[in-house]
Amino acid sequence: MNSAYIAAEHVSKTYQTRSGPVHAVNGASFVASEGQFISLLGPSGCGKSTLLMMLAGLEKATAGSLSLSGETVVGPRRDSGIVFQDATLLPWKSVFENVMFPIEILKLPISKYQDRAMELLHRVGLSGFESxxxxxxxxxMRQRVAICRxxxxxxxxxxxxxxxxxxxAITRDQMNVVLSELLERYRKTVIFVTHSIREAxxxxxxxxxxxxxxSSIVMDLVIPFERPRxxxxxxxxxxxxxxxxLRQTIERAHHG
Ligand SMILES: Nc1ncnc2c1ncn2[C@@H]1O[C@H](COP(=O)(O)OP(=O)(O)O)[C@@H](O)[C@H]1O
Ligand SMILES: [Mg+2]
Known part of the structure; x- marks a missing residue:
């Protein structure tokens, strides 16, 4: 097992805008081991999405480097899956077809992945909703489909x-439980952006x-609770x- 499964080294991102440069991320460094669940927490505008998009290979860093599984991230990769705030499902496709969409795009053998799609839907409580x-x-439910996809x-x-x-709030709590149960079954290395301290x-x-x-990374806090939680x-x-x-650190970073 590679101990530095994901690594960000002094990563910075400056957007050039009509009203001048925006320094979204400044010298962020961290390492994630394989199978770890890591949250990026902070107020709106602190560069969380920018850092995530760079990990996904959807934005380029202006300085520093990112690597995944020992390889430098230079563009979108097959070995990462992504979920956004909006489920972004295709409205004309069924639940099952939406989950299978990456298989279609990546031109993987459909028959090989059908059972997995059904199993994932079952695990998130969507058996019977496939069509x-x-x-x-x-x-x-839409967000559950997006996670399966x-x-x-x-x-x-x-x-x-x-x-x-x-x-x-109630659905969100349920989703936290669904996600953590899903990850007990399918171990993944997860980078999870949130502004909810409790969720993180x-x-x-x-x-x-x-x-x-x-903005940069101002704290790296270990959460010691055993799993399953x-x-x-x-x-x-x-x-x-x-x-x-965490709240005090966020306040200090915001006002300091
Ligand atoms: N495509 C972009 N062009 C210009 N500025 C951007 C762009 N995306 C984000 N920003 C700016 O970069 C900063 C960080 O944004 P973002 O990464 O979305 O933060 P967060 O996800 O923490 O809310 C903000 O000031 C935002 O306005
Ligand atoms: Mg964001």
């Missing part, structure tokens, strides 16, 4: 950009706090203390 269209589903080709890395931020602590092995001006850990004093520590 529904996206508009027939709730927001939480991201995992169908069995990528090593799962990149998620605020996947549950548009959902109501519940899901992660480590939480990286982004902030400061210009029960939702009840959110009621413990230790959980509360970790959340408090």
């Amino acid at each position: 529904k269209r996206p508009h027939e589903l709730s927001g939480g 991201a995992l169908v080709h069995d990528p090593k890395v799962l990149l998620m950009d605020e996947p549950f931020s548009a959902l109501d 602590v519940y899901l992660s092995d480590r939480v990286l706090v982004m902030g400061g001006r210009p 029960r939702f009840e850990i959110e009621d413990t004093a230790e959980f509360g203390a970790l959340c408090r520590e």
Whole structure:
């Protein structure tokens, strides 16, 4: 097992805009081991999506380097799957066809992946919904489909950009449980962007706090809870203390 499965080394990103340069990320470095769940936490505008898009190979770093599985990221890769805040499903395709869409795009053998698609849908509680269209589903169900789609080709890395931020609080809690159960079954290295402190602590092995001006990684906090995790850990004093520590760090980075 490679201990530095994902590595970001002094990564910076400056966008050139009509009103001048925007320094979105400034010298961010971190390493993720294989199978770790890492959250990028911070307020809106601190460069979380930018860092994730660079890991996905969808944005280029202006300085520094990123690597995945020992290879420098130079563009989109087959070994990562991505989930956005909006499920971005194709409205004319069924649930099953949406999940199978990456297989179609990547020109992989359809027959080989059909069972996996069905199994993933079963795992997220969507058995029986395979032939529904996206508009027939709730927001939480659509996001479950998007997660299955991201995992169908069995990528090593799962990149998620605020996947549950548009959902109501109760659905969001349910989705956190669904995701963590799914990852018990299909071990992945996950980079998960969120601005929810509780969500980050519940899901992660480590939480990286982004902030400061210009923005970088200001904290790398280990979340020591054992797995599988029960939702009840959110009621413990230790959980509360970790959340408090993160909140104070975010406030300091924001006002400092
Ligand atoms: N394509 C872009 N062009 C110019 N500026 C951008 C672009 N994308 C993001 N930014 C700016 O970069 C900064 C970081 O944005 P982003 O990575 O989206 O942060 P976050 O995901 O934490 O909200 C913000 O100031 C944002 O306005
Ligand atoms: Mg964002």
